[in-house]
Amino acid sequence: MHAEQHEITNTSCISASGLxxxxxxxxxxxxxxxxxxxxxxxxxxxxxxxxxxxxAEGLTSIIEKSQPDVLILSVDFLxxxxxxxxxxxxxxxxxxxxxxxxxxxxxxxxxVVDAGVSxxxxxxxxxxxIPVIIDLAVVRFAKIQNLNNELQQTKEKLSERKIIExxxxxxxxxxxxxxxxxxxxxxxxxxxxxxxxxxxAKRIIDVFEMLG
Numbered sequence: 001m002h003a004e005q006h007e008i009t010n011t012s013c014i015s016a017s018g019l020x021x022x023x024x025x026x027x028x029x030x031x032x033x034x035x036x037x038x039x040x041x042x043x044x045x046x047x048x049x050x051x052x053x054x055x056a057e058g059l060t061s062i063i064e065k066s067q068p069d070v071l072i073l074s075v076d077f078l079x080x081x082x083x084x085x086x087x088x089x090x091x092x093x094x095x096x097x098x099x100x101x102x103x104x105x106x107x108x109x110x111x112v113v114d115a116g117v118s119x120x121x122x123x124x125x126x127x128x129x130i131p132v133i134i135d136l137a138v139v140r141f142a143k144i145q146n147l148n149n150e151l152q153q154t155k156e157k158l159s160e161r162k163i164i165e166x167x168x169x170x171x172x173x174x175x176x177x178x179x180x181x182x183x184x185x186x187x188x189x190x191x192x193x194x195x196x197x198x199x200x201a202k203r204i205i206d207v208f209e210m211l212g
Contacts, residue, residue: 021048022134025066027056027082028074030102038074038100041127047134059085063093070096070134077103083111090116096141098134100125118144160198167201170208 024047031037031054039052050066053059056073063071071089075082078099086097098119099112112120118137125133164186171182190200 021046022069022138023048023050023067024070024072024134025050025062025068026052026072026074027054027059028052029054029076030074038072038130041125041130042072044127045131047131056082056085060088060092063089063095068095070098070138072134073097073099073101075099075101077101077105078108078112083108083115086115086117087111090114094141094145096134096138098137116141160201163205164197164201167204170204174208 096118118141
């Protein structure tokens with residue numbers, strides 16, 4: 001069954017206080033339970049709701065089209081379908097994810113973290129606390145993203161260094177040069193051709209392997 005979707009026509013991104021609103025998509029499985037619905041509480045805060053749905057089906061597509069700053073979920077607990085959707089979102093369109101749940105499910109916490117959930121709040125929450133929880137989740141997400149980017153850059157540099165070392169070894173062997181001479185020749189060639197050392201090294205290795 002497809003999730004019921006509600007279009008939010010309010011397009012203003014500036015609150016009465018002059019602060020920029022965070023844009024959010026809300027998945028509220030408790031929306032038909034007024035006592036448990038998060039929608040009313042969010043409407044009282046400086047949050048612009050782009051879309052409101054009552055289920056996680058098709059969530060990746062919704063996030064892609066809406067481009068929110070944060071994804072908010074209000075659920076009894078995170079079931080397998082919702083977790084699968086969150087994992088898909090985290091892979092394709094990573095963003096801060098805040099979960100408000102009625103039940104704690106310790107057996108799925110590792111999956112929750114792997115799915116990119118930035119904040120997981122159990123039990124009811126007062127309306128005035130919601131912006132703080134969301135802000136902290138956004139900051140935590142940004143920090144994790146920065147760490148992941150730094151880790152990826154480090155991996156790429158190490159990989160490039162290995163490629164350069166291999167190419168340098170090929171030059172040393174083929175031209176009977178010292179390590180310093182081979183590196184100097186590679187650097188000069190890279191500069192003359194307007195290439196990075198990594199790109200030149202890959203080309204040297206490709207030619208070497210092609211010639212056997």
